[in-house]
Amino acid sequence: MKTFTQNLLCALVLCTTITNAQTVVDTYGNLTVNGNRVTSETGEEISLAGMSLFWSIAGDVTNFYNAQTVNHLADDWKISVIRAAMGVNESWDGGNGYADGAVGRQYNLDRVEPIIQAAIDKGIYVIVDWHSHDAENYLTEAKEFFGYISDKYGDNDHILYEIYNEPINQSWADIKTYAEEVIAVIRANDPDNLIIVGTPFYSQRVDQASQNPITAYSNIAYTLHFYAASHTGDGPGSLRDNARKAMSTTDGYNGIALFVTEWGTVEASGNGGFNETESNTWINFMKDNGISHANWTVGDKNESSCVVNNGMGVTGLVNGQLTPSGVYVRGKILEQAVTLSIEDLTLAGKEVKVYPVPFKDTLKISSTIHIDSVVLTDMSGKEVFAKETNEMNPSITIPDLVTGNYILSIISNGEMANTVITKIK
Numbered sequence: 001m002k003t004f005t006q007n008l009l010c011a012l013v014l015c016t017t018i019t020n021a022q023t024v025v026d027t028y029g030n031l032t033v034n035g036n037r038v039t040s041e042t043g044e045e046i047s048l049a050g051m052s053l054f055w056s057i058a059g060d061v062t063n064f065y066n067a068q069t070v071n072h073l074a075d076d077w078k079i080s081v082i083r084a085a086m087g088v089n090e091s092w093d094g095g096n097g098y099a100d101g102a103v104g105r106q107y108n109l110d111r112v113e114p115i116i117q118a119a120i121d122k123g124i125y126v127i128v129d130w131h132s133h134d135a136e137n138y139l140t141e142a143k144e145f146f147g148y149i150s151d152k153y154g155d156n157d158h159i160l161y162e163i164y165n166e167p168i169n170q171s172w173a174d175i176k177t178y179a180e181e182v183i184a185v186i187r188a189n190d191p192d193n194l195i196i197v198g199t200p201f202y203s204q205r206v207d208q209a210s211q212n213p214i215t216a217y218s219n220i221a222y223t224l225h226f227y228a229a230s231h232t233g234d235g236p237g238s239l240r241d242n243a244r245k246a247m248s249t250t251d252g253y254n255g256i257a258l259f260v261t262e263w264g265t266v267e268a269s270g271n272g273g274f275n276e277t278e279s280n281t282w283i284n285f286m287k288d289n290g291i292s293h294a295n296w297t298v299g300d301k302n303e304s305s306c307v308v309n310n311g312m313g314v315t316g317l318v319n320g321q322l323t324p325s326g327v328y329v330r331g332k333i334l335e336q337a338v339t340l341s342i343e344d345l346t347l348a349g350k351e352v353k354v355y356p357v358p359f360k361d362t363l364k365i366s367s368t369i370h371i372d373s374v375v376l377t378d379m380s381g382k383e384v385f386a387k388e389t390n391e392m393n394p395s396i397t398i399p400d401l402v403t404g405n406y407i408l409s410i411i412s413n414g415e416m417a418n419t420v421i422t423k424i425k
Helices: 001-022 023-030 067-077 102-124 134-155 172-189 206-213 239-248 277-286 311-316 322-339
Strands: 031-032 035-040 048-052 079-088 125-131 158-163 193-198 219-226 256-264 292-296 343-346 350-355 364-367 371-377 383-389 394-398 403-414 415-423
Touching: 001 035, 001 371, 048 067, 048 206, 048 322, 048 350, 067 079, 067 102, 067 311, 067 322, 079 102, 079 256, 079 292, 102 125, 102 134, 102 158, 125 134, 134 158, 134 172, 172 193, 172 343, 206 219, 206 239, 219 239, 239 256, 277 322, 343 403, 343 415
Parallel strands: 048 079, 048 292, 079 125, 125 158, 158 193, 193 219, 219 256, 256 292
Antiparallel strands: 031 035, 343 350, 350 364, 364 394, 371 383, 371 403, 403 415
């Protein structure tokens, strides 16, 4: 075994470099609208799962606007996308809104830009959100902001532009006019990154947008927001019915692509206790329809929608001091990451798939070649598990393994393939 360990350690530098380079964005590239779906750059149907931060202008929760938050969510929760909800102008913002002048502008850039850079560094997507209910009143500021962001970061596939969070009583015609002006500014700097446009009545009337979509620009998706405890049912006029109509191509609808940039397990107020049954129904709906999503919210306010216990801050997030909604959402994101994080390896010239990644107790290997053995080592190269498999599609169960990252080595006919995998609870 000493010879094997020495050979493995020699391979680890190359193995770890290759594996670490394969981030979420490396895997899916520039998110692209294909028909009524937001897909990977190559057209693969996906449903990415992530989190939204709380309002950037809410001073009691802005301590989450940092790289530590993004790094933990990417590493421990396996999020694929993070949303920076940048406040524009609210009566309660204490003059800290982006549209409140130079001080407010800098206040928000100091919070949003670290999130953008951290997402780029971790290789996940970041939704840059103009978090407003009346964005058309701040058109000049929106054009300035998105011009700045698209010029500085637009070369990165990680960037997703959400140019209007939640209109309320504005007509779709007025929203569309606003959107086309902002889109023009973005497209002058960034010709192809995904742009997400808010829809009427708290981004619920996606059906109205589908009847008259934006056609002057490409790669445009539309915002759908829901709160599971409030938006129930599937009948005519329900929110899921609106979504199905929007994605359809009959009865005057044009089959638009949806992106759920904000959803809650609770009532639309942000409180009311989380509803697991309705949340499960919505998550299945999003997965079935290839809709990516970000849960509201990364925060520690005394609100049911927050995922961190009241007042616990980033330390509470990192230490797993989560609300019932937080425990649930983390688990669902991890479950979804399993279907999104499968690595394709090559061994003896043949493709080998390892799943689920991350895994809990059981790890499966799919191949068309005979797998002789499987070895697991910790990141220092110390062997923690080894098994002779002698079959094509082995399954290994390791219930007592502690959580963390490990190096998986698959051996066949004297050849070896390596990848880094993650064990979760």
